[in-house]
Amino acid sequence: MGVGKSTVGQLLAERLGLGYRDTDADIVAEQGRSIAEIFVDEGEAVFRAIEKRAVAAALAEHDGVLALGGGAVLDADTRALLAGLRVVYLSMEVEEAVRRTGLNAARPLLAVNPRRQWRELMEARRHLYEEVATAVVATDGRTPEEVTQAALDALELKKA
Ligand SMILES: Nc1ncnc2c1ncn2[C@@H]1O[C@H](COP(=O)(O)OP(=O)(O)O)[C@@H](O)[C@H]1O
Ligand SMILES: O=C(O)C1=C[C@@H](OP(=O)(O)O)[C@@H](O)[C@H](O)C1
Ligand SMILES: [Mg+2]
Numbered sequence: 001m002g003v004g005k006s007t008v009g010q011l012l013a014e015r016l017g018l019g020y021r022d023t024d025a026d027i028v029a030e031q032g033r034s035i036a037e038i039f040v041d042e043g044e045a046v047f048r049a050i051e052k053r054a055v056a057a058a059l060a061e062h063d064g065v066l067a068l069g070g071g072a073v074l075d076a077d078t079r080a081l082l083a084g085l086r087v088v089y090l091s092m093e094v095e096e097a098v099r100r101t102g103l104n105a106a107r108p109l110l111a112v113n114p115r116r117q118w119r120e121l122m123e124a125r126r127h128l129y130e131e132v133a134t135a136v137v138a139t140d141g142r143t144p145e146e147v148t149q150a151a152l153d154a155l156e157l158k159k160a
Helices: 005-016 023-031 035-042 044-061 076-082 094-101 114-132 144-159
Strands: 020-022 065-067 088-091 135-138
Touching: 005 020, 005 065, 005 088, 005 144, 020 023, 023 035, 023 044, 023 065, 035 044, 044 076, 076 114, 088 114, 088 144, 094 114, 135 144
Parallel strands: 020 065, 088 135
Antiparallel strands: none
């Protein structure tokens, strides 16, 4: 969360001359309400079910760069759909995460104690990100443009 998937995803798509899509944006458009509203109104389990459908639809329809929400990989079927695709895991340390997400209420899972909540989420998820990734790019101290270049380099290496 806040590592730059949406920001870098758009830049990456521009650099590759491909389309860009973001499953959180798809969900907001389909539901007609914000991610935070879905969490508040219906809870995380309902959000995850909506997200699972949105990711499957996007992977089926879209041929380009796709940014996922940070929790999409919690679902085993979603992880299976990612197998065989080029998946970039953007990483960062906790201090960078707090700087980037701040007290932004748009991310309900970090709303109360961002530092502690982020650490706990990463402990639970790191192995899943590593499982689905075909390339890992550290983003600390890098601008979005530098991260994009590093992702291109990492993807290029993977092609060889
Ligand atoms: N490399 C970066 N350096 C500094 N700030 C960044 C970087 N990448 C993204 N940001 C900022 O961090 C915030 C979260 O970025 P976003 O792309 O929405 O992340 P994600 O989609 O992974 O949650 C935004 O305010 C964005 O401008
Ligand atoms: O990591 C998560 O569980 C979430 C990440 C968010 O997307 P970003 O990773 O784009 O912030 C969004 O899907 C929702 O708030 C839940
Ligand atoms: Mg995003």
